[in-house]
Amino acid sequence: MAAPAAQRELGLSIIGLGTQYPPFSIPPSALDALSKKFYPDSPAMQKVLSINRFTGIDQRSSIGTPDHPLVNGPTAPTITEINKIFMSDGVPLAVSAARQALAEARVEPLQITHMVSTTCTNSANPGYDHFVARDLGLSQSVEKVLLHGVGCSGGLAALRTAANLCLGHAMRGLPARILVAALEISTTLVRSELDSINADQDTRIGIALFSDCAGALVLSNGLGAADEALAPPVYELLGWEHHTIPDTESDLGFDVDPLGWKVVLTPRVPTLTQGVLEPAYKALLGALAQPPPESYRTPADYDWAMHPGGATILTGAEKALGITPEHMRASYDTYISHGNSSSATIISVLNRLRAKEMDSMTPGGRGPRDHVVGCAFGPGISVEMCMLRRNLSTTPSGLQTPPETESEPSEAGAPASESGDDPANESEVAAGLANGANKPVKETGGGNTTADGERLETAKKAESFISEALESVELD
Amino acid sequence: MAAPAAQRELGLSIIGLGTQYPPFSIPPSALDALSKKFYPDSPAMQKVLSINRFTGIDQRSSIGTPDHPLVNGPTAPTITEINKIFMSDGVPLAVSAARQALAEARVEPLQITHMVSTTCTNSANPGYDHFVARDLGLSQSVEKVLLHGVGCSGGLAALRTAANLCLGHAMRGLPARILVAALEISTTLVRSELDSINADQDTRIGIALFSDCAGALVLSNGLGAADEALAPPVYELLGWEHHTIPDTESDLGFDVDPLGWKVVLTPRVPTLTQGVLEPAYKALLGALAQPPPESYRTPADYDWAMHPGGATILTGAEKALGITPEHMRASYDTYISHGNSSSATIISVLNRLRAKEMDSMTPGGRGPRDHVVGCAFGPGISVEMCMLRRNLSTTPSGLQTPPETESEPSEAGAPASESGDDPANESEVAAGLANGANKPVKETGGGNTTADGERLETAKKAESFISEALESVELD
Numbered sequence: 001m002a003a004p005a006a007q008r009e010l011g012l013s014i015i016g017l018g019t020q021y022p023p024f025s026i027p028p029s030a031l032d033a034l035s036k037k038f039y040p041d042s043p044a045m046q047k048v049l050s051i052n053r054f055t056g057i058d059q060r061s062s063i064g065t066p067d068h069p070l071v072n073g074p075t076a077p078t079i080t081e082i083n084k085i086f087m088s089d090g091v092p093l094a095v096s097a098a099r100q101a102l103a104e105a106r107v108e109p110l111q112i113t114h115m116v117s118t119t120c121t122n123s124a125n126p127g128y129d130h131f132v133a134r135d136l137g138l139s140q141s142v143e144k145v146l147l148h149g150v151g152c153s154g155g156l157a158a159l160r161t162a163a164n165l166c167l168g169h170a171m172r173g174l175p176a177r178i179l180v181a182a183l184e185i186s187t188t189l190v191r192s193e194l195d196s197i198n199a200d201q202d203t204r205i206g207i208a209l210f211s212d213c214a215g216a217l218v219l220s221n222g223l224g225a226a227d228e229a230l231a232p233p234v235y236e237l238l239g240w241e242h243h244t245i246p247d248t249e250s251d252l253g254f255d256v257d258p259l260g261w262k263v264v265l266t267p268r269v270p271t272l273t274q275g276v277l278e279p280a281y282k283a284l285l286g287a288l289a290q291p292p293p294e295s296y297r298t299p300a301d302y303d304w305a306m307h308p309g310g311a312t313i314l315t316g317a318e319k320a321l322g323i324t325p326e327h328m329r330a331s332y333d334t335y336i337s338h339g340n341s342s343s344a345t346i347i348s349v350l351n352r353l354r355a356k357e358m359d360s361m362t363p364g365g366r367g368p369r370d371h372v373v374g375c376a377f378g379p380g381i382s383v384e385m386c387m388l389r390r391n392l393s394t395t396p397s398g399l400q401t402p403p404e405t406e407s408e409p410s411e412a413g414a415p416a417s418e419s420g421d422d423p424a425n426e427s428e429v430a431a432g433l434a435n436g437a438n439k440p441v442k443e444t445g446g447g448n449t450t451a452d453g454e455r456l457e458t459a460k461k462a463e464s465f466i467s468e469a470l471e472s473v474e475l476d
Numbered sequence: 477m478a479a480p481a482a483q484r485e486l487g488l489s490i491i492g493l494g495t496q497y498p499p500f501s502i503p504p505s506a507l508d509a510l511s512k513k514f515y516p517d518s519p520a521m522q523k524v525l526s527i528n529r530f531t532g533i534d535q536r537s538s539i540g541t542p543d544h545p546l547v548n549g550p551t552a553p554t555i556t557e558i559n560k561i562f563m564s565d566g567v568p569l570a571v572s573a574a575r576q577a578l579a580e581a582r583v584e585p586l587q588i589t590h591m592v593s594t595t596c597t598n599s600a601n602p603g604y605d606h607f608v609a610r611d612l613g614l615s616q617s618v619e620k621v622l623l624h625g626v627g628c629s630g631g632l633a634a635l636r637t638a639a640n641l642c643l644g645h646a647m648r649g650l651p652a653r654i655l656v657a658a659l660e661i662s663t664t665l666v667r668s669e670l671d672s673i674n675a676d677q678d679t680r681i682g683i684a685l686f687s688d689c690a691g692a693l694v695l696s697n698g699l700g701a702a703d704e705a706l707a708p709p710v711y712e713l714l715g716w717e718h719h720t721i722p723d724t725e726s727d728l729g730f731d732v733d734p735l736g737w738k739v740v741l742t743p744r745v746p747t748l749t750q751g752v753l754e755p756a757y758k759a760l761l762g763a764l765a766q767p768p769p770e771s772y773r774t775p776a777d778y779d780w781a782m783h784p785g786g787a788t789i790l791t792g793a794e795k796a797l798g799i800t801p802e803h804m805r806a807s808y809d810t811y812i813s814h815g816n817s818s819s820a821t822i823i824s825v826l827n828r829l830r831a832k833e834m835d836s837m838t839p840g841g842r843g844p845r846d847h848v849v850g851c852a853f854g855p856g857i858s859v860e861m862c863m864l865r866r867n868l869s870t871t872p873s874g875l876q877t878p879p880e881t882e883s884e885p886s887e888a889g890a891p892a893s894e895s896g897d898d899p900a901n902e903s904e905v906a907a908g909l910a911n912g913a914n915k916p917v918k919e920t921g922g923g924n925t926t927a928d929g930e931r932l933e934t935a936k937k938a939e940s941f942i943s944e945a946l947e948s949v950e951l952d
Contacts, residue, residue, distance in 0.1 A: 010648075078734045079555065114640075123599035125730035125737070126855035127625020130720070141719035141759075145637055148624030149603020161621055161641075164590075168643035172486075243617035244606070254601035258554045258734030261601070283617075379602035 009289040011170060011222040012163050013233035014388075016107065017351040018100025018216045020093040021338055025059035026187065028052050030066040031207060037072075039194055044201040052208035056311045060211035060339035062187040063089040076191035076259045079123075086122045086185045087131065093214035094128070094183040095135045097347075102136070105218035106231045107177050109137040112218075113169065114178040116162040118147040118154030118343045120254050121184045121261065132181060151254050152309055153378025154343030155182045155215060156386060160240045166221040175224035180217045182344040186210035192259035206263030209310055211339030215347025233391045234354065235372065240386040241284040245276055248381040264379075273309075273377050274316030281321065281373065284385045292371050292387075303362075303369045303390070304328045305349045307376035308335030317375075326363040333358065346376050354390065368392060485765040487646060487698040488639050489709035490864075492583065493827040494576025494692045496569040497814055501535035502663065504528050506542040507683060513548075515670055520677040528684035532787045536687035536815035538663040539565040552667035552735045555599075562598045562661045563607065569690035570604070570659040571611045573823075578612070581694035582707045583653050585613040588694075589645065592638040593657040594623040594630030594819045596730050597665075597737065608657060627730050628785055629854025630819030631658045631691060632862060636716045642697040651700035656693045658820040662686035668735035682739030685786055687815030691823025709867045710830065711848070716862040717760040721752055724857040740855075749785075749853050750792030757797065757849065760861045768847050768863070779838075779845045780804045781825045781864070783852035784811030793851075802839040809834065822852050830866065844868060 031052050035045055063085065064070065070077050070085055077085075094117075102109065115138065117129035127146040145165070150157045162178040169176035193207040219237070220230060251272060253264035281299055285291065296302060299321035306317050308331045318324060325332050330353035334345060341348065350372075352358060359368045372388045507528050511521055539561065540546065546553050546561055553561075570593075578585065591614065593605035603622040621641070626633045638654040645652035669683040695713070696706060727748060729740035757775055761767065772778060775797035782793050784807045794800060801808050806829035810821060817824065826848075828834060835844045848864045 079732050080734065083732050120601050123624065123732040123737075125596050125625050125627045126725055126858070129625065130725065130856055133720075134725075140722060141717070143636065143640070143718055145621065145623060145633075146625040147622060148599065149601050149605065149622040151601040157621075160619065164619070164641045164644035165637075166644070167647040168640035171643040171647040241617070242619055243615075244609075246616060249602055249606065249610075256555050256559050256599040258556065261599075380606055382602070 010163070010167065010237065010239070012166050012237040013220050013222060014217050014235040014237065014350075015220050015231045015233055016101040016103065016105030016218040017234060017347060018097040018104070019348040019351045020097035020100070020214045021061040022063040022089065022093055022212050024062045024065050025338075026062045026066065026211075027059055028055070028057070028208070031190070034066050034071065034190060035194060038191070039198045042198060042201060044197050044203055045194075047203050048197055048205060048208065051203070051205050055208050056336060057209065057339045058336050060187065061213060061341065063185055063212050064187070070188055071191050073191075076195050077188065078258060079256075079260050082185075082188045082260045083122060083124055085188055087124070087128065090122070090183050090185040090212070090214070091128055091131045091135070093212070094132045094181050094216065097214040097216040098132060098136055098179055098181055101179070101216040101218045104231055104234070105177070105220070106229060107218055110139055111177050111228070112138050112142055112179045113174075113176050114143040114145070114162065114165050115181065116145045116147070116158045116165065116178060117181040117183070118150060118158045119183050120148070120151045120154060120342060121186055121189075123148070123256070128183060129181065132183075138179070149379070150343070150382070151252070151378040152307055152340070152342045152345070153376045153380075153382050153384045155307070155346035156240075156374055156376045156384035157242070157378070158182060158343070159217070159219070159237070159374075159386065160242060160384065162219045163237055163240065166219055170221045170223060173223065175228075176219075176221040178219045180219060180347075181214070182216075182347055183214045184342040184344050185212045186342060187212050189260045192257065193263065195259065196262060204263060204265075205310075206265060209340045210263075211341045213338065213341030213344035213348055215344040215351070217347055217350075232394050234394065235350065235388040235390050238387040238389055239284065239288040240384070241280055241287050242382065242384050243280070243283070244380040244382045245272055248272055249379075252377070252381050253379045269381070270310075270312035270316050272381055273313055273383070274320045276381075276383050277317055277320040277375070280375070280383045280385050284373070284387055288387055296371055299323055299373070300327065300363070301369065301371075302327070303353065303372045304331070305346065305353055305372055305374045305388070306331040307346045307349070308332065309340055309377055311335070313377065324363050326361055329353075329361045330358050346374060350374065350388070486639070486643065486713065486715070488642050488713040489696050489698060490693050490711040490713065490826075491696050491707045491709055492577040492579065492581030492694040493710060493823060494573040494580070495824040495827045496573040496576070496690045497537040498539040498565065498569055498688050500538045500541050501814075502538045502542065502687075503535055504531070504533070504684070507666070510542050510547065510666060511670060514667070515674045518674060518677060520673050520679055521670075523679050524673055524681060524684065527679070527681050531681075531684050532812060533685065533815045534812050536663065537689055537817065539661055539688050540663070546664055547667050549667075552671050553664065554734060555732075555736050558661075558664045558736045559598060559600055561664055563600070563604065566598075566659050566661040566688070566690070567604055567607045567611070569688070570608045570657050570692065573690040573692040574608060574612055574655055574657055577655070577692040577694050580707055580710070581653070581696070582705060583694055586615055587653050587704070588614050588618055588655045589650075589652050590619040590621065590638065590641050590654040591657065592621045592623070592634045592641065592654060593659070594626060594634045595659050596624070596627045596630060596818060597660050597662055599624070599732070604659060605657065608659075614655070625855070626819070626858070627728070627854040628783055628816070628818045628821070629852045629856075629858050629860045631783075631822035632716075632850055632852045632860035633718070633854070634658060634819070635693070635695065635713070635850075635862065636718060636860065638695045639713055639716065642695055646697045646699060649699065651704075652695075652697040654695045656695060656823075657690070658692075658823055659690045660818040660820050661688045662818060663688050665736045668733065669739065671735065672738060680739060680741075681786075682741060685816045686739075687817045689814065689817030689820035689824055691820040691827070693823055693826075708870050710870065711826065711864040711866050714863040714865055715760065715764040716860070717756055717763050718858065718860050719756065719759070720856040720858045721748055724748055725855075728853070728857050729855045745857070746786075746788035746792050748857055749789055749859070750796045752859050753793055753796040753851070756851070756859045756861045760849070760863055764863055772847055775799055775849070776803065776839070777845065777847075778803070779829065779848045779866075780807070781822065781829055781848055781850045782807040783822045783825070784808065785816055785853055787811070789853065800839050802837055805829075805837045806834050822850060826850065826864070
């Protein structure tokens with residue numbers, strides 16, 4: 001189902017994706033255990049732990065268990081120690097995600113012309129992208145761009161930047177094969193956040209949401225493709241829209257600190273993000289070279305890859321755009337099974353959306369749509385939106401087995417066994433269900449047979465609690 | 477003296493530049509005073525202080541004097557405090573530099589399409605570029621890219637990234653007016669570095685070199701220029717070359733720390749950077765759409781805008797490329813008068829190179845050349861090189877008076893009076909001379925009449941001391 005030529009004007013295609021979660025999954029109860037072990041009981045702590053039970057997140061993916069020495073010292077680890085773990089435990093995840101994306105794209109490391117990376121949980125020179133490039137065996141002259149300061153919107157900001165670079169190479173008649181990588185290791189900040197909750201008695205909910213992940217994709221400008229036997233497009237990139245909401249710098253942020261970074265998140269965020277969605281969507285339509293086909297009249301006619309920053313972001317999108325959880329099925333699924341992995345999440349969502357299980361959960365059983373809107377929010381507050389055209393005629397089944405694969409734990413908190421499955425096809429839904437996904441009061445245990453639809457519905461209900469809790473929090 | 481059409485193939489021009497140094501200048505003696513005040517005497521401290529007297533740097537530009545409260549606490553400031561000063565005292569410098577560049581370019585803030593920024597001395601979300609964009613009144617939908625992890629090579633990495641984005645817009649037939657900004661506040665790290673020298677007895681020379689600066693430029697892809705009365709090119713950008721030297725990740729870096737960032741600099745750096753210059757230069761020539769005119773046969777036929785990372789970088793370039801200090805006159809001048817301001821330095825050098833005083837200091841009096849090679853090194857170790865074509869038919873005299881201007885102190889360590897002069901024309905050489913530039917043993921005092929040539933010669937001699945000192949330092 002190739003797009004009409006006019007719509008392919010930019011010639012930009014995502015031809016491979018990869019997601020690599022770390023081997024551990026942290027149930028909400030883990031936060032209770034750490035809190036009890038190191039901090040006295042207090043009203044703020046109780047409030048955060050209550051919210052933590054009702055985020056709608058079943059498990060947060062992490063590079064370690066709650067018994068990891070890094071988070072069991074007498075004090076919180078420093079940014080120096082956090083940097084070391086990012087490099088030792090994080091970089092291999094990004095390498096693995098990139099290898100998956102390269103394998104699916106049928107692109108050799110030396111064919112990569114640029115690398116656009118992002119992270120908000122590391123500040124090293126050389127940047128982590130240098131080590132990923134080295135381990136992958138990219139060319140010494142690959143043009144690297146490491147985005148900073150963009151938090152959760154980093155994944156789509158990197159895709160947008162890569163798109164511009166692709167077009168720059170097209171202008172010179174040169175092929176571009178750009179590796180986009182996002183890596184976030186957030187769970188190492190748990191002690192620092194608990195410190196702040198205890199000391200300041202602030203309702204800081206970041207630790208209840210954030211998790212670890214690496215995502216990667218390969219973007220091609222199509223030039224020279226005939227000679228290289230590139231993979232067919234997974235998604236074509238048709239256009240993007242990006243802007244900042246005025247006077248919101250203090251509402252969403254990630255401030256550097258001796259103990260890492262401290263989450264800034266005010267109760268205004270859900271309202272602000274909800275309010276900007278429709279104008280951004282309209283601006284996105286205006287930015288496309290060609291209007292979408294006539295069957296796309298309202299936001300509900302698309303599928304949506306929304307960054308699941310929190311449950312209120314997703315339900316806000318439902319209200320603002322007249323869409324349902326089923327439109328954002330991959331966003332909910334990723335959120336429930338893995339949590340919010342900041343910039344890496346949106347790549348995971350886009351990867352997840354094309355899995356067979358997801359296609360069986362469409363709104364009203366209408367089936368998947370080829371036009372998909374990607375959306376993420378970041379500090380600024382900035383909104384990143386893009387229009388993708390999913391290639392429904394291909395499935396990820398053509399993948400070679402990647403060198404390392406995304407893994408799913410069979411038991412919460414336990415290391416996962418390596419699976420040789422295709423990462424996009426493996427059953428996160430099934431894993432989530434087996435772990436009692438979205439039954440907030442019961443964090444562990446297998447054999448739950450909740451239907452997918454119920455699971456999404458429960459997530460919707462869970463968020464109202466968070467919304468109420470947030471509304472009662474004072475602005476910073 | 478327009479370039480032949482064929483050479484303008486990329487259509488990329490720098491049409492405005494701005495440099496904003498902070499109001500204070502720190503003589504080498506300031507480091508002795510801080511050391512004596514807070515740290516015991518020790519062999520490593522003595523060695524660093526000796527090297528500090530012979531760096532060839534007359535004064536390092538700084539946002540404060542050695543009496544600033546931030547560096548006079550009982551302990552070194554934390555990365556949180558360093559972040560606050562970066563935002564309060566650094567961001568206005570970047571705004572000022574950007575206003576100068578916009579004024580010269582005759583570009584209104586709302587005409588800016590993208591902003592490519594860099595820093596290695598901040599890690600905030602939203603990034604500092606957000607605040608610069610806000611204060612300048614750029615569009616809410618300006619596409620921002622903040623580079624991280626690239627240290628001193630950030631200025632040219634940002635120019636290269638901006639060039640690619642410019643071409644991406646050209647591919648779509650859209651005008652691009654890209655604001656490139658570099659901001660580094662390094663002098664706030666002095667106590668942290670002194671801590672490490674004292675505790676580890678390492679010969680850490682970063683504090684003897686680093687300074688504070690903001691640089692900005694406007695890059696245009698030329699589209700729509702006829703309608704906008706843009707300024708003529710200051711430099712055309714003809715091509716670039718970028719690569720990483722294998723197995724050198726541990727030789728040059730800037731590691732995040734609770735007290736900011738710690739400089740990594742091994743004695744291998746001068747040898748490594750010297751060795752890569754000629755291959756990079758050859759690769760650059762190969763990357764150009766058109767070869768340079770026949771009169772450009774050897775590196776000595778060009779002018780050079782070399783990042784003055786330290787005196788050994790400059791003297792290494794002389795040996796490797798067969799060039800003289802006069803080829804790199806703006807590099808030496810910037811280094812002597814202001815120190816190494818990391819990523820912002822190269823923009824300052826490019827701005828300085830076009831000043832009338834600089835044109836009178838060419839090799840053998842041959843006059844300035846229109847082809848200029850820009851070069852900087854960063855962590856990785858990465859080398860960034862670009863070919864520029866200077867527009868010798870224009871001078872910066874057409875500048876409107878910018879809202880704020882680069883300032884030069886009349887006395888070391890004292891706040892400078894605001895000057896209304898054109899920043900590119902004001903006499904850094906004269907200021908340097910007045911301050912006894914490059915007479916290491918006598919850091920302050922005015923009225924020195926050392927000739928410019930002598931000044932460069934002395935700088936060359938000073939570096940040999942550093943080179944010897946570095947050679948005796950053990951690898952980390």
